[in-house]
Amino acid sequence: MSFKTKIIWVPAYLLTLMLSFNTYAETLLHLTYDETNGTTSTIDKINKTIFPIEYSHLLPERVPGVSGNAFRTNGYSTWLAGQFDVASSNELTVETWIALESFPSTEENQRQESSLLHQKSETKGFNLAINTYGKWWLDININHQNFRIQAPENFPLYHWTHVAFTAKNGLVRLYVNGEIVAKRMTVVGDVQLASDSQFILGRAYKPQTSFGVFEVNGINAAYDETKIDSTNKSSKQLLTSYLEGKNTPWQQSIAVPTSRFEDDHLRPRYHAMPPANWTNEPHGLVAYQGKYHMFYQRTPNGPYKWMMHWGNMASEDFVNWTHLKDAFYPRVNTDKTLGLGSKGIWSGDVVIDKKGKAHAFYTSVNFDGAYDPGIAWASSSDPLLEEWTQHGGIIDKNTPNTGNITDFRDPYLWQEGNTWHMIIGSAEGNNGGVEYYTSTDINSGKWQRAENSFSSVAFSTMDIGSAIWEMPVFEYLGMHKGEKKYALIVSPIGGEMKKNQAPYVRSVYWTGTWKSNGKGRPGQFTPDYTTPKHLDIIHGHISPSVVRNSNNELVAIGIVDERSNAQFQNDLGWANTFSLPRILRLLEDGQTIGQVPAPQLNSLRKNTQAYNESNLKVNGEHKLAESGNQLEMTITLDANTQASEYGFLIATSPNKEEFTKVYYDGKNIVIDKLKSTLTQGLEESAIYKGDYDEEVFGKPEKFQVFIDHSIISVFINDKAVFANRIYPSRTDSTGLYLYSKGAETHFKNVEMHQLKSAN
Incomplete structure (x- = not known):
């Protein structure tokens, strides 16, 4: 069919009639x-x-x-x-x-x-x-x-x-x-x-x-x-x-319609996460103009990790989040501005200077040579932190005098006096470490590499077999015996570290002391021990981002990543979720981080009157009358038990085809995922154990459990914690049980709250 222009003579009345149909005929x-x-x-x-x-x-x-x-x-x-x-x-x-x-x-x-x-x-x-x-x-x-x-x-x-x-x-x-x-x-x-x-x-x-x-x-x-x-x-x-x-x-x-995931029985409802698609580490958790902003790795176009953006969400309570425009996305480098992340904008940090101006420092990866990888800088005074001025790259891995590093990423910053300190996760020869820079003028874009190492102990001694340390965090924890104690938290990856088998990729930390004169010269961290401690008892949670709340408490939110597979994620339309907000503190031994859920999570409880079962003597399994997959359950028990194992079952189907078991075996905290799902081909379907320091944490007598569909978080004795992913295939896998093996365990009380979905 071809449309050709032809000249045709017609009477005036016919022309008028034709014009009245002209618009319809041409479309x-x-x-x-x-x-x-x-x-x-x-x-x-x-x-x-x-x-x-x-x-x-x-x-x-x-x-x-x-x-x-x-x-x-x-x-x-x-x-x-x-x-x-x-x-x-x-x-x-x-x-x-x-x-x-x-x-x-x-x-x-x-x-x-x-x-x-x-x-x-x-x-x-x-x-x-x-x-x-x-x-x-x-x-x-x-x-x-x-x-x-x-x-x-x-x-x-x-x-x-x-x-x-x-x-x-x-x-x-x-x-x-x-x-x-x-x-x-x-x-x-x-x-x-x-x-x-x-x-x-x-x-x-x-x-x-x-x-x-x-x-x-x-x-x-x-x-x-x-x-x-x-x-x-x-x-x-x-x-x-x-x-x-x-x-x-x-x-x-x-906006992603609410209907997209309303029938998805695996998608979390009260954990922070993007509206859809892929996410990775949160970072740049910062207080700004009355709200907490959390930036995060994001692919807005699908559940896969390519051409990463910086997503942006804001909250007043760490629980209910508003999604804002992406802060950064890949751009073509120009002659005037390099390091714009033509391959992707990776993790970093956001800080606020004394004049109230926000500064973002991020990892730039590029198709062309400069700042690949590198550290780039942007600034903003926008009330929503949606609009930024990108100043480009400021530190290049290939810049002279960067030391014996082969890779680096994920800057983290803090200020003491007039001095800004920046550490960057790095690959130092055959092991992980951190690069260390200082500046006395954050608006200048000029940073000086420290002459001394950030740590008084060689990174090769501190490392646990990784190729690079990611997402470093350095923060004050509290006083112990007259000393100020700090924590260095990192996520070692590569080398011997594996996602699904030991030694697992997970966040680790050292406590120690910090000496800095605060007058523009570098400081140094002296760790209390060379072998790091695990931030979580069992792997699954990684890369926390931190901020001080209004009480000056240290709040952390990390990522609890997938243990499924690519096709599974493609079908769901989303991948990965952030952890619950946790309060981090120094425990009584002066060398261990304790963690509890942020109290703002209480606002999710549907009813002020909790469901309770009390004074339960269990040898075997006891089914609780209440059930669900979006709830908080606190179990208190008498730890003076002769049982060889005690704990609980969640996500249990009526015929016990599916269930996940969590228990203490006298040495380890254990999560048994052998029957967590009937779905085949997922990454983890075994029994996983984590060493539990009973001397520091105490024998488990309190389990505070948060269940949110495919993610669980377990806080133990208000000190230890782990978060993990499960994928029950059945929508009726919601049963809850108490568990004891080998002898009777006295469960003093079970308190349960059904939880609302967060905004």
Whole structure:
């Protein structure tokens, strides 16, 4: 089918009649997406053709649009694809509204662009393309020749944007919000459309698959009012279309609908986590203008780890969090500003100077040489910490006099007097360590590498077989026998450290003393011992970020990462979750960190009147009358028992096909996950033990247990703790039991609170 311009003489009355039908006749396709949420297709209003929506496990979504509803693509598994059978046209206008949450991802070492929409083959059609940095352009075939029209500015984020292109007599124009942003005279002739290819919206012309599972270069956006016309619309017409929807709010259009995970029985409900997709370590937990901000590693486009952003969430109580715009995302380095993280923005820290200005220091990784990796700096006075001025790289791994390091990442900062101190997790030869820098002017971007090592003990002696230390934290803990005691917390990875077998990747720490004159010169940490202690009794929680609360207590939130697999995460649409907020303190021995849940978690309790069972003598298993998978349970018992094992069972199905057992065996805290799930192929389905220092922590007589669907946290005697992941396959795996083996254990009381979901 070809549209040709012809001159036809008709009587005036017939011309008037024809013009009255002109708008309808010229429109070839019009998608409004006004179906109800979850509908798996949309309808072309012109031809009544059904356009299927491709999706995997997550049903297609409708969100508030410019007019009625809009179609929400999730960035990796949802897109529209339907047939559009026009072969050519001598005039063409394609337009749509788009609210883009993020630029598309791509594998770090194989950069592949994406497409906002396209109908394209190798030799025909059009492709409105965009890359991972927001650069976008139109590829179009006119008179059997391919042409590219490049937009001069990045595509807007966090706005409803009206985008269009027109073609007539070889002149192609690219519009944004009714204004021409680029144009090109090509050749006179018809636009050759790829009628043998589908019209696709929200998916790349050349999809990129990672690990054989994840499609990584899709579009994460909302679309509305998509039209194709066989005329060359004027600038005035396109401006009118823009003005009609100009003031449409974008926030709810790109917010993840609550319906997306409402039936997901594994997704946590009161733990902090991003609204969807992949997350990694939280960092930069900081108090700013009456709120706590937590920044975190984020891939907004899917449950995979490519082209990392800095997510941003804020809270007044460490429990209820508001999601804000991403603070940083990968950008192309320029001649003036290097270290912008063209491969990704990795972890770091945020501090506030004495004038109330925020400073972010982050790990920059780049495709080009400078600051790969490196430490980059940005500053902000924005009340929401959404808008930042990026100053670029300040410390490069390859800078002379950086020492015997082969890698480094994750800066952590603090101020004493007028001196700022920065430590950076590093690979020091064949072991992990920290690099150490100081500055007397945080606004200068000038940092001096310390002449002395941060620790008085060689890192090679302190290391436990890793290749690099990540996410260092250095904080004052308290007084002990007249001495100020500090803690150095790190997460050793690589080398001998493994995720799913000992020695496990986990956070470790040393306590010790710190000497610094506070006058611009470096200090030094002297650890109390060379072999570090585990922050958690059992592995699973890692990389805490810390901040002082209003009582000057040290609050920590880390990550409790997945123990599933890639396909499982792809199906769920999210991966990893943050830990509960914990209060860290120095225990009585002066060398051990004690941890308790932050008291703000009490606000989650549904009822002030707790459920209780008291004075229970158990030898074997005792089923509790209350059950659930979103609750807090506190068990107190008489630790003077002859039982060889005592503890509890959670996530238990009615027929005991599934359950997770936690107990003390006289030496170790144990989590038995042999029957935690009927799902096959997950990473951990065994018995895991952690050494328990009974002399410091006391024999377990109190278990405070938080269950949140697929994550559990167990605090012991208000001192020790661990967090772990479980994946019960059955929605009725909610039973709770007390447990004792070998002898009777007296459980004094079980107090239980069903918990609300956090905001």
